Amino acid sequence: MPALRExxxxxxxxxxxxxxxxxxxxxxxxxxxxxxxxxxxxNNLFASLTAALRDTFPAVCRLVDERFFxxxxxxxxRLRPPARAVLADYGADFPAFLADFPPCRELAWLADxxxxxxxxxxxxxxxxAEPLGAAALAGVAPEDTPRLGLWLHPALGYLASPFPVDxxxxxxxPEGDAAAVDLDAGGVRLELGRRGGEVVxxxxxxxxxxxxxxxxxxxxLEAAAARALIVEPAFDLARALGDLFxxxxxxxxxxxxxxxxxxx
Amino acid sequence: MISEANGNSAIPAAIxxxxxxxxxxxxxxxxxxxxxxxxxxxxxxxxxxxxxQLEVVRRDYRLSxxxxxxxxxxxxxxxxxxxxRLKLLVDRLEPFLVSExxxxxxxxxxYLNDLLPLPYTEEALDIVxxxxxxxxDALGRPLLLENPSGYLRFRxxxxxEPDFLAELVRxxxxxLLCDVNNIVVSASNLGFDAKAYLDALxxxxxxxxxxxxxxxxxxxxxxxxxxxxxxRVAAPVWALYRRALAHFGLVPSLVExxxxxxxxxxxxxxxxxxxxxxxDVGGGDAGTA
Numbered sequence: 001m002p003a004l005r006e007x008x009x010x011x012x013x014x015x016x017x018x019x020x021x022x023x024x025x026x027x028x029x030x031x032x033x034x035x036x037x038x039x040x041x042x043n044n045l046f047a048s049l050t051a052a053l054r055d056t057f058p059a060v061c062r063l064v065d066e067r068f069f070x071x072x073x074x075x076x077x078r079l080r081p082p083a084r085a086v087l088a089d090y091g092a093d094f095p096a097f098l099a100d101f102p103p104c105r106e107l108a109w110l111a112d113x114x115x116x117x118x119x120x121x122x123x124x125x126x127x128x129a130e131p132l133g134a135a136a137l138a139g140v141a142p143e144d145t146p147r148l149g150l151w152l153h154p155a156l157g158y159l160a161s162p163f164p165v166d167x168x169x170x171x172x173x174p175e176g177d178a179a180a181v182d183l184d185a186g187g188v189r190l191e192l193g194r195r196g197g198e199v200v201x202x203x204x205x206x207x208x209x210x211x212x213x214x215x216x217x218x219x220x221l222e223a224a225a226a227r228a229l230i231v232e233p234a235f236d237l238a239r240a241l242g243d244l245f246x247x248x249x250x251x252x253x254x255x256x257x258x259x260x261x262x263x264x
Numbered sequence: 265m266i267s268e269a270n271g272n273s274a275i276p277a278a279i280x281x282x283x284x285x286x287x288x289x290x291x292x293x294x295x296x297x298x299x300x301x302x303x304x305x306x307x308x309x310x311x312x313x314x315x316x317q318l319e320v321v322r323r324d325y326r327l328s329x330x331x332x333x334x335x336x337x338x339x340x341x342x343x344x345x346x347x348x349r350l351k352l353l354v355d356r357l358e359p360f361l362v363s364e365x366x367x368x369x370x371x372x373x374x375y376l377n378d379l380l381p382l383p384y385t386e387e388a389l390d391i392v393x394x395x396x397x398x399x400x401d402a403l404g405r406p407l408l409l410e411n412p413s414g415y416l417r418f419r420x421x422x423x424x425e426p427d428f429l430a431e432l433v434r435x436x437x438x439x440l441l442c443d444v445n446n447i448v449v450s451a452s453n454l455g456f457d458a459k460a461y462l463d464a465l466x467x468x469x470x471x472x473x474x475x476x477x478x479x480x481x482x483x484x485x486x487x488x489x490x491x492x493x494x495x496r497v498a499a500p501v502w503a504l505y506r507r508a509l510a511h512f513g514l515v516p517s518l519v520e521x522x523x524x525x526x527x528x529x530x531x532x533x534x535x536x537x538x539x540x541x542x543x544d545v546g547g548g549d550a551g552t553a
Contacts, residue, residue, distance in 0.1 A: 004382075015378075027418060
């Protein structure tokens with residue numbers, strides 16, 4: 001008789017990897033075999049997690065069709081089962097999994113569509129936060145401005161793709177426009193957020209994408225501006241900052257590394 | 265009527281429904297007369313707009329939090345982070361009931377998203393009792409523990425499930441959520457007598473009853489019942505509910521529906537049926553709040 005911990009490890013392997021011998025020997029059979037009984041739990045596990053992934057990645061599911069999606073999801077669940085019991089958080093690794101999944105190799109754009117859907121799901125359920133007014137910067141000393149950190153709204157997300165993933169996504173909504181999408185139409189830089197409870201997606205120019213994405217990654221103001229200036233030497237920081245506050249994108253501001261006291 | 269037998273004097277008996285996201289807006293807009301609502305705790309752990317909406321509902325209804333992810337049966341212990349998320353939600357929503365399951369779903373840090381069966385042994389009893397104590401200490405209140413739906417039984421089990429539950433009540437001070445659909449499903453799949461099981465539960469500890477639909481599937485010419493919450497409550501479950509009411513008194517009862525979620529009025533119709541039955545048995549007002 002195995003210790004409970006060992007039994008649970010064997011049971012997990014029986015469900016995920018199909019290696020059921022160790023557990024099957026412990027199960028009363030009667031008129032159903034141990035395998036038939038274990039199958040109920042195996043089905044519960046794979047069907048419920050596949051449904052959770054389908055809820056988060058509906059356009060991916062339409063693009064590859066239901067059966068292929070179930071196959072890809074099964075492989076993903078087997079290799080990367082959830083690490084926590086909050087299903088809305090499951091699937092962060094699914095885009096990267098699809099990028100490396102050999103049967104999808106021809107579909108170079110698929111992983112980016114998945115990344116887009118992950119950011120949309122995130123935007124829909126991210127915590128609420130009160131936007132900060134630009135007046136909050138009034139007290140920041142000029143010498144501290146370069147080291148200013150701006151915390152963006154938790155719903156905001158940024159995605160750059162060499163493919164027109166926004167158009168691919170639109171064409172694959174249930175109520176879809178179903179128009180053919182020209183995959184060579186060029187890439188996009190997208191900002192995802194939430195307005196009035198609805199997820200909003202909009203394309204950004206190269207410089208403001210670089211600026212906002214850098215801030216979202218935790219860069220201080222000067223470093224974020226530098227990234228924008230690399231792609232667009234005419235980047236106007238004052239204007240970009242104004243836009244950011246006007247969009248309600250900033251929820252907190254803090255000088256990241258205050259100037260050192262002068263040494264005696 | 266308030267049941268004296270189970271000491272539920274603070275909780276007037278009433279019938280509730282499981283609240284699922286597609287019905288949330290309609291509940292807020294129409295405010296149907298229901299005793300209370302129950303939600304799955306894990307669906308609101310991310311915070312955000314869903315939780316804000318639930319707080320709106322909470323102003324008009326008593327709320328019960330039903331957890332599915334704590335994994336009280338895990339030998340590796342319960343996830344402190346998950347317990348912390350549950351506590352945040354309990355503090356914020358102030359539910360009148362908080363329940364979990366006699367099962368496990370986490371092994372090796374992987375969450376298997378199913379309510380998996382335990383062997384009923386002294387070792388398992390110690391493990392569940394310790395996990396329960398940790399959870400109840402953190403939450404500062406007793407949990408209700410739900411009897412699972414069963415599809416298999418371990419050869420080395422030495423304790424009958426109702427006795428296992430009764431011992432957990434004795435050791436931890438937890439209370440019980442008696443799912444009568446699960447009893448019907450397990451009794452059919454594992455070949456035991458549903459009425460005898462119900463009668464063996466410690467009646468005074470039962471603080472909530474669940475009702476739901478199940479599905480019947482064929483495996484090798486043998487019928488297997490699946491607890492899928494995907495249809496109306498079946499006749500044998502209603503019959504056992506009548507017995508449960510007589511046995512446990514008018515404890516808060518809930519109609520759950522998850523798969524093939526119907527229009528809200530269908531769910532309310534099922535709740536009315538439970539209400540009628542509760543009034544028949546109790547002879548009192550088990551009705552709407």
